[in-house]
Amino acid sequence: MSAVSITVAPIEGAFAGRVSGIDLARPLTPGEVAVIEAGMDRHAVLVFHDQPLADEHQMAFSRNFGPLEDARGGNITRPEDRRLQMGMNDVSNLGRDGGVLERDSRQRLFNLGNMLWHSDSSFRAVPAKYSLLSARVVNPEGGNTEFAHMGDAYDALDAATRAEIDDLICEHSLIHSRGSLGMLDYSPEEQAMFRPVRQRLVRTHPVTGRRSLYLSSHAGAILGMPTPEARILLRDLTEHATQPRFVYVHRWRPADFVMWDNRQTMHRVRRYSDAYPRDMRRTTVAGDAPTCAQVAAG
Numbered sequence: 001m002s003a004v005s006i007t008v009a010p011i012e013g014a015f016a017g018r019v020s021g022i023d024l025a026r027p028l029t030p031g032e033v034a035v036i037e038a039g040m041d042r043h044a045v046l047v048f049h050d051q052p053l054a055d056e057h058q059m060a061f062s063r064n065f066g067p068l069e070d071a072r073g074g075n076i077t078r079p080e081d082r083r084l085q086m087g088m089n090d091v092s093n094l095g096r097d098g099g100v101l102e103r104d105s106r107q108r109l110f111n112l113g114n115m116l117w118h119s120d121s122s123f124r125a126v127p128a129k130y131s132l133l134s135a136r137v138v139n140p141e142g143g144n145t146e147f148a149h150m151g152d153a154y155d156a157l158d159a160a161t162r163a164e165i166d167d168l169i170c171e172h173s174l175i176h177s178r179g180s181l182g183m184l185d186y187s188p189e190e191q192a193m194f195r196p197v198r199q200r201l202v203r204t205h206p207v208t209g210r211r212s213l214y215l216s217s218h219a220g221a222i223l224g225m226p227t228p229e230a231r232i233l234l235r236d237l238t239e240h241a242t243q244p245r246f247v248y249v250h251r252w253r254p255a256d257f258v259m260w261d262n263r264q265t266m267h268r269v270r271r272y273s274d275a276y277p278r279d280m281r282r283t284t285v286a287g288d289a290p291t292c293a294q295v296a297a298g
């Protein structure tokens, strides 16, 4: 413990924290892992600068916080078209050949859904704990990632709204988020893979006990509520939760590494130019429990 020189400091004017005094490519001590976990509980988003990582380093670092999520069922990319090994989520604009994806590539269009506000894997019955994103090649125009703090957003709701939504259950599916962008054609296999799951609209953080809104562009219905009414409520809450006062904007530098807690934040990527490569690689730490009971698979 005496060798721990890691520090976590708030980023000025933001809820996020900046971590220094650590090399993520080296094995961590239990003390360093504990400092980062505590920093995540407190800040929800942590930024590390100057961390050039290989995929193996990124996966090894991520496993300090739990097993990696099984990425199957989260995308339309076929195994033979993958650019990166299993365990690495490809959120670049690149194809397997290393070139920028064609404008009408289905893979590219599907990935544009990352520009909608979402929480990673909210379309899974057990949604993600942490996501960790490594900037290998940064696009020179656009491409900021924005994070909204859903605990702050929940706290700012009036008491009547909190009481109205506290026990509501939503249905989340990739079909809804991509459908909102006009992507409506899916094979029977994809439709089965993207079957909706249930999530609480208000969730409680397992460590801090803090409540937060659990919103995501994947949410398309609320149990017991007519669909248009549900979607208006979800839009209203999303508009509330993504006001600038709840948002940290990350402007990427090469070798930046950012990790976030999906249980207390939403995020989105902003538009960027596909005239340039953008190589961003994500690892995902699996969550350990559903937010509510699921219906048995039919």
Ligand SMILES: [Fe+2]
Binding pocket: 114, 118, 119, 120, 267
């Ligand atoms: Fe994401």
